[in-house]
Amino acid sequence: MRVLVKGAGVAGLTVAWQLYRHGFDVTIAERAGKVGTGASGFAGGMLAPWCERESAEEPVLTLGRMAADWWEAALPGHVYRRGTLVVAGGRDAGELDRFAGRTSGWEWLDDAGISALEPDLAGRFRKALFFRQEAHLDPRKALSALTAGLEEARMRFLFGAAGEPARYDRVIDCTGAARIGRLPNLRGVRGEMLSLESDEITLSRPVRLLHPRHPIYIVPRDKGRFMVGATMIESEDTGPITARSLMELLNATYALHPAFGEARLVETGAGVRPAYPDNLPRVTEDGDTLHVNGFYRHGFLLAPAMAGEVARRLLAEQRQPERRAS
Numbered sequence: 001m002r003v004l005v006k007g008a009g010v011a012g013l014t015v016a017w018q019l020y021r022h023g024f025d026v027t028i029a030e031r032a033g034k035v036g037t038g039a040s041g042f043a044g045g046m047l048a049p050w051c052e053r054e055s056a057e058e059p060v061l062t063l064g065r066m067a068a069d070w071w072e073a074a075l076p077g078h079v080y081r082r083g084t085l086v087v088a089g090g091r092d093a094g095e096l097d098r099f100a101g102r103t104s105g106w107e108w109l110d111d112a113g114i115s116a117l118e119p120d121l122a123g124r125f126r127k128a129l130f131f132r133q134e135a136h137l138d139p140r141k142a143l144s145a146l147t148a149g150l151e152e153a154r155m156r157f158l159f160g161a162a163g164e165p166a167r168y169d170r171v172i173d174c175t176g177a178a179r180i181g182r183l184p185n186l187r188g189v190r191g192e193m194l195s196l197e198s199d200e201i202t203l204s205r206p207v208r209l210l211h212p213r214h215p216i217y218i219v220p221r222d223k224g225r226f227m228v229g230a231t232m233i234e235s236e237d238t239g240p241i242t243a244r245s246l247m248e249l250l251n252a253t254y255a256l257h258p259a260f261g262e263a264r265l266v267e268t269g270a271g272v273r274p275a276y277p278d279n280l281p282r283v284t285e286d287g288d289t290l291h292v293n294g295f296y297r298h299g300f301l302l303a304p305a306m307a308g309e310v311a312r313r314l315l316a317e318q319r320q321p322e323r324r325a326s
């Protein structure tokens, strides 16, 4: 079966990877000149289904808990299994109890426990929640590595192109926010982020700082870089970060640790998360095309599960071609 995957964000690349593993003949068409120029390139890369359950439905946990294993099997060495630390400032300490009440898989830490994990946060917070089972990766590195692996496997990439669907048996559309207005009920949720560089502070794992209005997270990258995210704005605007959002993200980062006041601001950006009304991704059928969309805040977390779903459907069709006709 010849398959065209449209879109080389995290959805398209994981689908392509999964189909390649099952022996399908796959071509990837990406409108841009390289991979990861959509929402995927701005992501934190947190594989955090237990924390996300605070505001997400149960499938995010049940489908997302296998994500770290999937990424580690696909890209050995790219997944950091160091958990997530969740803290709140003195006046917002009640937020921690609220967060604990809506999630599972955590343990309470006191100041000594916090400093054992993150020495640079010693003395800054009286207590924290630690989600030991969570993991993270660097999205841009992961997407580049997946691409390199697929190219090595001789998969065809068509950059700057939409492909020619008529030449394929099946099209898997993974074009994310580009389908807003064309897939029923798909909307955009703008997420602004920034990157800081500092050699005065080290963090080993994602840290979430709770706040009633402006919760943030900081995800450490290599070479003293930190990704700080993210706003959640009901909008399809991909334009530059606003002054207000920049101030809010920087204020919260400074509240986490004043050393960030001396950090260099090396990048700002915004991506549009494609989302359905229940904020859960899905695979939908439209003639010869399967749409894989609606990843919302959970592209890296849930793309492996959705890629598995696509592979199962195509394998079933290959075994029983009449199933599709019915």
Ligand SMILES: Cc1cc2nc3c(=O)[nH]c(=O)nc-3n(C[C@H](O)[C@H](O)[C@H](O)COP(=O)(O)OP(=O)(O)OC[C@H]3O[C@@H](n4cnc5c(N)ncnc54)[C@H](O)[C@@H]3O)c2cc1C
Pocket (backbone or CB within 6 Å): 006, 007, 008, 009, 010, 011, 012, 029, 030, 031, 032, 035, 036, 037, 038, 039, 040, 041, 042, 043, 044, 045, 046, 047, 161, 162, 163, 174, 175, 176, 177, 178, 190, 191, 192, 193, 229, 230, 231, 270, 271, 272, 273, 274, 292, 293, 294, 295, 296, 297, 298, 299, 300, 301, 302
């Ligand atoms: C600031 C921010 C932080 C986030 N943090 C996390 C996180 O920590 N963990 C997590 O799991 N998720 C996170 N997310 C969510 C995640 O990034 C998205 O859910 C995910 O990127 C959506 O992936 P996608 O492949 O569907 O879309 P995209 O990444 O937007 O990819 C779609 C691709 O399709 C291409 N395209 C469009 N039209 C066409 C066409 N006609 N033909 C060919 N190609 C086309 C585009 O150029 C693009 O490359 C975050 C998102 C943002 C914005």
